[in-house]
Amino acid sequence: MSYWFRIFSKNPWERGVLLLVGALSVLFLLPCKPGAAFSKKSGPEGSYFMPGWSEILLEGSKPLTRFLVRVRLNKAQGVCPYPLNEMKTPFLACPIESPDVLLISAETVTMSLLLPQEKYEHFVWFRPDTGDALQRLRWKKSGQEWLKLYRWEKEAVKRLSIRPKNEKEKQEWPSNWSKRRISSYPVFKNKPSEGAEHLSEPLVLLYLACRAGMRRIASPEKVLLFGKKGTHEVVLKFKKHKRMKINYIERIGGQERPKREKVQVFVYTLSSRQPETNYIHRERFSLLGLQRDIEIYVDVKRGMVVRIEGENDVVGKVDLRLVSVTLRKD
Numbered sequence: 001m002s003y004w005f006r007i008f009s010k011n012p013w014e015r016g017v018l019l020l021v022g023a024l025s026v027l028f029l030l031p032c033k034p035g036a037a038f039s040k041k042s043g044p045e046g047s048y049f050m051p052g053w054s055e056i057l058l059e060g061s062k063p064l065t066r067f068l069v070r071v072r073l074n075k076a077q078g079v080c081p082y083p084l085n086e087m088k089t090p091f092l093a094c095p096i097e098s099p100d101v102l103l104i105s106a107e108t109v110t111m112s113l114l115l116p117q118e119k120y121e122h123f124v125w126f127r128p129d130t131g132d133a134l135q136r137l138r139w140k141k142s143g144q145e146w147l148k149l150y151r152w153e154k155e156a157v158k159r160l161s162i163r164p165k166n167e168k169e170k171q172e173w174p175s176n177w178s179k180r181r182i183s184s185y186p187v188f189k190n191k192p193s194e195g196a197e198h199l200s201e202p203l204v205l206l207y208l209a210c211r212a213g214m215r216r217i218a219s220p221e222k223v224l225l226f227g228k229k230g231t232h233e234v235v236l237k238f239k240k241h242k243r244m245k246i247n248y249i250e251r252i253g254g255q256e257r258p259k260r261e262k263v264q265v266f267v268y269t270l271s272s273r274q275p276e277t278n279y280i281h282r283e284r285f286s287l288l289g290l291q292r293d294i295e296i297y298v299d300v301k302r303g304m305v306v307r308i309e310g311e312n313d314v315v316g317k318v319d320l321r322l323v324s325v326t327l328r329k330d
Contacts, residue, residue: 048102048129049211051207052302052304052327053073053327053328055071056325058307059323060318060320060321066110067111068107069288071105071106071206072103073104075102077097077101079095080094080095081103084149086174086175087175091151091160100128104123104207105122105203106121106122106203107120107122115314116142119141122136124136124201126201131204131207132200133152133201137150138150145170146162150226157184157185157226158185159183160181161180162174162179163180165177199226200223202225202227202234203288205223205287208221209298209305210303211303212238213265213298214301216300220235221235222235223236229283232272233272234271236270237271239268239269241264242267244262245262246263246299246321246322248322248324249324251326253329263299265298265300272285288310290309291313294310
């Protein structure tokens, strides 16, 4: 009879200790199994991951150019952002009353002495348990302005493009723009590869990276998402963990305080490919304007993006770093 079997059968106290250690080991290893970051199981309200921040501001710069990215994450229930709240179209549901839908948004601004200023606003409604996107609003707020509304359906993503038809309309609110066109983009002809059954959206990758980081997921995860007109298979892959210094402003309950600290981060890389089908629109993958060599740094203690690196065809390498965070009070 082995030593461990004798302990288990003859000593009740040590048997209890062994059972407790075994249970804790299972609980520790469970979040690290493949697929844990992209759980396909739904659950009651509050069972999904919700980070402790509601807004992060990232900033980057190059000679004569500055980049600002403001990301917000909240429950979608009862929220209808402008200009969708004034649109005279039933194309998108707003507000969504389900308590299990989140709304992530990003406002991006590029200021340069060499190029015209660019401003975009981007809203995505999605299910946090699976990462499935439901609908999206993209708003170009500079130059030739436009609104593009997207609705995820079973076999395709439908888009409503809204633009001013002339200079007079351009001076009016977007709700009065009358040049409108509906397009439909098939998602995929063949069954996607294993592990990419759900259709997400690029901006949701920030939420998924935060969730993976806080749960310390180190196994690669695959997600199928829709870009501008075509689908992409994207792999979120753990690269390394490290300690790094961050300097930022923390906001909570209307109060601000500067913080300088050293935090543990998980670094994730993104790689993408488009499925081989006959009618998928071919396009470059893009996340916040970054197109390749993208890395996302996540503070594993708070599930918060503190840095995003990547390259852009126009300006080259971009390094976005956290400058402020707004924390939830609850």
